[in-house]
């Protein structure tokens with residue numbers, strides 16, 4: 403008699419799904435988090451993503467992430483990371499060639515861009531074949547934990563289809579890779595490959611826990 407678990411694995415598809423982050427993974431980007439006075443709405447300061455990581459908001463301050471939805475700013479200031487452009491285009495090409503249902507999707511903590519056309523054009527500007535990337539998910543949470551959970555939710559929605567037996571994640575944020583690897587136990591028939599893109603834009607297999 404065939405065990406239930408073996409049955410699931412046998413029935414699993416043989417396609418791969420690759421999740422690719424945008425900020426500091428595929429592009430170096432320069433949108434800032436705006437700190438505003440809660441009452442007056444006055445802009446108090448702007449934080450780079452590096453500064454934002456350690457910033458403690460005061461009770462009378464609020465966060466404004468609108469720059470991350472500003473497509474013009476994204477197009478005018480972002481710089482694609484060359485190693486990753488090559489890597490993602492190679493992935494997309496192999497999808498075209500073998501067509502066995504492999505997919506590449508963008509998975510970002512950004513909110514939805516205010517102009518999707520301009521946003522997508524930025525990828526073409528830098529030679530990224532976005533027209534063959536079949537989806538983009540804008541998780542857009544307000545807090546760090548929402549972003550991690552938001553990304554996990556999107557990944558589950560793909561993995562739950564049972565069509566994939568391999569998944570990769572390209573990320574610069576280890577907390578997202580950690581979450582990605584924690585999903586492994588939910589999908590025993592799926593191979594999980596975590597790739598960390600370091601600050602020099604070099605993708606390497608992530609060995610963290």
Ligand SMILES: [Mg+2]
Nearest residue numbers: 423425426574
């Ligand atoms: Mg990132």
